[in-house]
Amino acid sequence: CSEITHVTTIEEAQRHCCDDDFELVITELALPDARGVEAVTRLHHLFPNAAIVVLSSSGNESVALQALKTGAQDYLLKDRVDGPNFKRAVRYAVERKTSEKNLLRLAYYDHLTGLANRQLFQDRLVQALARVNRTKGELSVVFMDLDRFKAVNDSLGHEVGDKLLQVIANRLLACVRQTDTVARLGGDEFAILFEGAPEHEVSRLGYRLIEAVCQPMELAGERVCVGTSLGAAAYPKHGFTADGLLRAADSAMYKSKQAGRGRLSWAGEETNVHALRRLRLESELRQALSKGQFELLYQPQVRPATGGIESVEVFLRWRNNEGQLISPGGFLPMLNEMGLMPEVGAWVVHKACHQAAQWRNKDWRVAVNLGSQQITTDFVDVVDQAIRESGLSPDRLELELTELDILKNSEQVASVLDRFTERGVGLVLDDFGTGYSSLSYLKRFPVNAVKLDGKFLAENDGSKVTRAVIDLVHALDLKVVAEGVETQEQFDKLSRQGCDRLQG
Known part of the structure; x- marks a missing residue:
């Protein structure tokens, strides 16, 4: 059975936002401490995962429609509220919110590993660059792919290859800090965003990642081993933009491969061949x-x-x-x-x-x-x-x-x-x-x-x-x-x- 919590103000609702995971919020447009679209906006901020249904008088229908643009999923006119209409509004609001959350996850997370995808990684990198530019903090990007992954895929099949990527994703997450972002960019390519870590600490974490990836695993009854090569780039030494840092880290990763794999290379350690090109x-x-x-x-x-x-x-x-x-x-x-x-x-x-x-x-x-x-x-x-x-x-x-x-x-x-x-x-x-x-x-x-x-x-x-x-x-x-x-x-x-x- 569903549990219902009744509050009369936004301030009172705020005391519950961290305690419970609400699925649905039903609100009037006129509250003691917020009115109209402002009330919906604040509730959407407090309960981002909840569907919102607005109760409105006939004279405020235009405001209710505006509320749909700022976070609400449906509205009901008070003089038309009955059992069927109420059930329909709740069902529609929850279904629509579920669809929106599914779209958001599809847009920002890799469906296979659950890691951030390229889009979310770039968004977070852009935001992090803005922060460190203001605070003069430290930021680095590590780019990596898996050595011998294609051989596993070709010999044991794509299902085993997918399972391998999931295992690697979990290993990467176990090696980094909670504040770091690990992303799968596509195929067997991964990237990690380190904010607030000096270069020597990133290097230490990088070799920890290499050691974790190289550990054998049992897949489809076979003992499977893969390796990895890493490239790293630091702001602002190796790039000023998100794209520039990713390119620099990617280039450094290929330098690691040329040097014998299983190592981390920093951008800027190579000759000027790439710069001239x-x-x-x-x-x-x-x-x-x-x-x-x-x-x-x-x-x-x-x-x-x-x-x-x-x-x-x-x-x-x-x-x-x-x-x-x-x-x-x-x-x-x-x-x-x-x-x-x-x-x-x-x-x-x-x-x-x-x-x-x-x-x-x-x-x-x-x-x-x-x-x-x-x-x-x-x-x-x-x-x-x-x-x-x-x-x-x-x-x-x-x-x-x-x-x-x-x-x-x-x-x-x-x-x-x-x-x-x-x-x-x-x-x-x-x-x-x-x-x-x-x-x-x-x-x-x-x-x-x-x-x-x-x-x-x-x-x-x-x-x-x-x-x-x-x-x-x-x-x-x-x-x-x-x-x-x-x-x-x-x-x-x-x-x-x-x-x-x-x-x-």
Whole structure:
């Protein structure tokens, strides 16, 4: 039987927030020490894992709707409260909160090991960098992968390989402090964030990690041994940004492998070969636009009912001096660091608009990805010019942006996005399922569609979570696009679940 706790004020509720794990909070909007949205916001902060149902008078229904954007899952009008309505509200609120928590876990934690994933690790690293920059504290990143893991996977199978990764994850957690963050970045790659530890202490912990990983284990009746190689980078000696520190630690890890494995190497201990290679790469990139080395590739998005093309997404590629076609992961981070993304992004929009305008007998839209450096008032002018010079109708242009990008400066971003909407340009929230995946952001920003991330769909193939997300997005009158659709089976499943467009 459920236990019910009754309180009359937020202050009284605060005394219970650490004692009990509440599943549901039912509250009025007018409390003695908080009113309206403020009351809901404070309760959501006190009980982040609880579903919230708001009781409202008919005259306050607009406030109740606003409360849904700040943490509540449902509301009831007092003059309409009866048994069936009450049960429905409670059931819906708990189910919706459960779905939100599942999405959050999928977004931030590795499903196999339970460790932080790459997204959560990077978020924590960015926050830690901000703290140590203020306090002049110490911070280091350790990057590692497993030696001989592929041999185990190939000889004993993927199930044994997965079990091995779980054992290694537990060993890593046992070696570090509670304040440290251990993450699985993918495959057999792991990273650890040490905040407040000097380099000699990180080195000591690093060799403790190596010793723990190398201990034999029994898997599938076999005695299995793997090893590891570690690379470490310290702020600010080896990097000033999250990406810079991870790259430095990754590079140092490969130095460990070259030195015989089973050791830890610090960034900066190598020769300047990598630095010179990066300088050459930067020099090539600075000339790539003037040399006409950037190319656009196109991938269609189709309507499930007819199989007809509705939109085409643009992908940027770089053909370097050796004639190799480089994918975005090989140059986009560097373009951002060098501040060249606005200039290259403007070229992409102009090129895409002119190409789409040549499809005169088609009604296909063209979708262009934006980065955080492009969500500015200046870029609105770039889009205006591209539309004007190409003759493309604004409603045939879609701009795709990620949740993390729009949250970096949400007030300025909201203003810029409103200007795009006023022109009739479509906005798509990309990579949904990999970041915060909060429904409140879908209400706050003027997006027309949500694109479900391919990895999210693969991890929840045919699950109720996928259907719940699609239904919730549709409830907000938004379209759903699914990317990474590679098989007929995936196509059929996502079609049945109600996706509006499929891409792959």
